[in-house]
Amino acid sequence: MKKVISLLLCAVLLCGAVIPAWADGGCSCGFSPIIYVGPLGCSPIVRDAGTEEEQTLWKIDTKFLINNLKAVLPAIGKALLTRNTDQLGDALTAFVHASFGDLALDSEGRSKENVTTPELNVPQGSRHGPDSDYYFDYDFRLDPYEHADRLHDFIAQVKALTGHDSVKLKCSSMGGVVLSAYLDKYGHDGVDVIICRCCPLLGTAVAGEAFCGRIELNATALTRYGEDAIPYLETGFADDLIEGSLYALLECLRGVGLIDGLCALGEKLIKDVGAQVFDQALIPIFGTFPGIWAFVPEAYFDDAVRFMKVPAQGGLHDKIFAYRRAMANIKANLTSARNDGVRVCLICGYNVQRTPLVTLWRSTSDGTVDTKYASLGATCGNVKEPLDDSYLSALTDRQYLSPDLMIDASTCALPACTWFVRDWLHCNGNAGIDELFDLVMTKDEVSVTAFEKFPQFLEANDDADTVTPVTGAPDARARLKSFPSFLNLIRFLFSLIKRLA
Ligand SMILES: [Zn+2]
Structure with missing residues (x-):
């Protein structure tokens, strides 16, 4: 009997997960969903994601940084001892390039193909309320208007998932930059709260x-x-x-x-x-x-x-x-x-x-x-x-x-x-x-x-x-x-x- 009940429970839960709560047309909870627009670095930037050479470039991986520093330490030491500022500059430049060089964008403002944000969130599930939000993240290097376009789609998906026709935008730090580009391009239709932290x-x-x-x-x-x-x-x-x-x-x-x-x-x-x-x-x-x-x-x-x-x-x-x-x-x-x-x-x-x-x-x-x-x-x-x-x-x-x-x-x-x-x-x-x-x-x-x-x-x-x-x-x-x-x-x-x- 217990087995049957638990099976039934599973079935109910599964249905609940698949069919949004508003299946009869629109959610009546009275609380439109929160979209949290994250700060700089909200999504990791990775080189060669999914390969053996995978390396997180941002947030900064301390081990990677220290290894790069170790490589130039002898040159820095020598340059300091001989007071050779050109050599010191060379060593520091090499260090910065080894650590951050692959993050540079090209003349069109695009990332290198092997440098990506593989973990960007997609809205999932219909759960919403004061204690739950949909997290919008992005590659902080890129043009904020590109994020605005993605946020526009993201908002539409959240509305469809939850059955609300408006959302709340809660922005932290650089999230306000994304918001600024969004409001400039798409206006505030379908937004009922804006928080800038x-x-x-x-x-x-x-x-x-x-x-x-x-x-x-x-x-x-x-x-x-x-x-x-x-x-x-x-x-x-x-x-x-x-x-x-x-x-x-x-x-x-x-x-x-x-x-x-x-x-x-x-x-x-x-x-x-x-x-x-x-x-x-x-x-x-x-x-x-x-x-x-x-x-x-x-x-x-x-x-x-x-x-x-x-x-x-x-x-x-x-x-x-x-x-x-x-x-x-x-x-x-x-x-x-x-x-x-x-x-x-x-x-x-x-x-x-x-x-x-x-x-x-x-x-x-x-x-x-x-x-x-x-x-x-x-x-x-x-x-x-x-x-x-x-x-x-x-x-x-x-x-x-x-x-x-x-x-x-x-x-x-x-x-x-x-x-x-x-x-x-x-x-x-x-x-x-x-x-x-x-x-x-x-x-x-x-x-x-x-x-x-x-x-x-x-x-x-x-x-x-x-x-x-x-x-x-x-x-x-x-x-x-x-x-x-x-x-x-x-x-x-x-x-x-x-x-x-
Ligand atoms: Zn609702």
């Missing part, structure tokens, strides 16, 4: 500066970056001790002036060999990715085109230039979506020290994407600082001013549906923010005044996995207080030494 909608200064060759190693930025990123290291055990030791080490290095020294050395190295590595390795590889060009803010674009030696015509040129239209139109496209009743939520981080390699290291960000670019135009103070007194005293409408005086959201394209999270590292998971997304996806009205728990300015509390409203300036002593006291002693000693020196 840390998306470089107007680019990111790091890409702009790097593609213009503006590299700067700054000691303060490097230390702050280390400190802001350390809590997210997955050390796995004895976290406090390791974190504490790293903080102390960073502080010691800064205290005795070593970081400045290292930075100066690094800068000299960049000056000496940077031009060669840029010309022979970085430009011919990374300069051929229209997907990375999509991160270059408008203000940098013309300079970057010159610096990166973009060909004057051809398929690659056209693809690199095409995305400018999506970026130029994103404010209008999202505004029109919201005016037509699409529930829009833009959310971005601020007050995290950004990648310390560029001259604009003071620009407040989530560590990767500048707050002003992710928020479509917020006016921001420098990282860790409030807006200028002159700006604040001239500001008459303070409705969209953050309580810590760091952000004025009134200059955003969509100030009423743009949230800011202080100390939120780029795309870090946070249950509190997920709770906000649940409200955005289920409530009729979406705005920064609609949800009591989620006003416009929030603060990420990573230990508690929550966000709380910002009430004032960050407590500079809070971090210090949380350190073990012996580390504070070390800090004190080093600050003393520094003052005496």
Whole structure:
């Protein structure tokens, strides 16, 4: 009897899997399916997939990288000893080519035939609801409009599978680039919710500066970056001790002036060999990715085109230039979506020290994407600082001013549906923010005044996995207080030494 029941159950389950729930015409659950548009690197890029020589090129395979480095280490050592910068440049160029060279696109902006994304998702099954999504992934190197075309088909398939005539688009980081191209080409018909989580909608200064060759190693930025990123290291055990030791080490290095020294050395190295590595390795590889060009803010674009030696015509040129239209139109496209009743939520981080390699290291960000670019135009103070007194005293409408005086959201394209999270590292998971997304996806009205728990300015509390409203300036002593006291002693000693020196 049990056997019969289990057989029957199997049959029922099988039918359930084959026949979508809406077989009688349309799903009545009231919750349209979520499509999650993933970030950069959401799908692995593989050389010679399925063969014995298969090699993952992205995400970077550490073993592959180390092997490539081993191959050039003797040459690097020799070049450093003899202070031969040409040889050093050659060795570094060889290393970059061995590790990333096969990722380069051709003059039409196409991948090498043996370099592919073999695991791209196809929508499957009809399961949908607040806790389940269809994952849209893509090859981040390619033209975002190619992804837009694929997303268009993907949306149609999800609608057919679930019996809904609309979908929710939830985009993380580079997912916003795909969204921008999609809205520009296909509009927002059949989309009822748009969420942009840390998306470089107007680019990111790091890409702009790097593609213009503006590299700067700054000691303060490097230390702050280390400190802001350390809590997210997955050390796995004895976290406090390791974190504490790293903080102390960073502080010691800064205290005795070593970081400045290292930075100066690094800068000299960049000056000496940077031009060669840029010309022979970085430009011919990374300069051929229209997907990375999509991160270059408008203000940098013309300079970057010159610096990166973009060909004057051809398929690659056209693809690199095409995305400018999506970026130029994103404010209008999202505004029109919201005016037509699409529930829009833009959310971005601020007050995290950004990648310390560029001259604009003071620009407040989530560590990767500048707050002003992710928020479509917020006016921001420098990282860790409030807006200028002159700006604040001239500001008459303070409705969209953050309580810590760091952000004025009134200059955003969509100030009423743009949230800011202080100390939120780029795309870090946070249950509190997920709770906000649940409200955005289920409530009729979406705005920064609609949800009591989620006003416009929030603060990420990573230990508690929550966000709380910002009430004032960050407590500079809070971090210090949380350190073990012996580390504070070390800090004190080093600050003393520094003052005496
Ligand atoms: Zn449904």
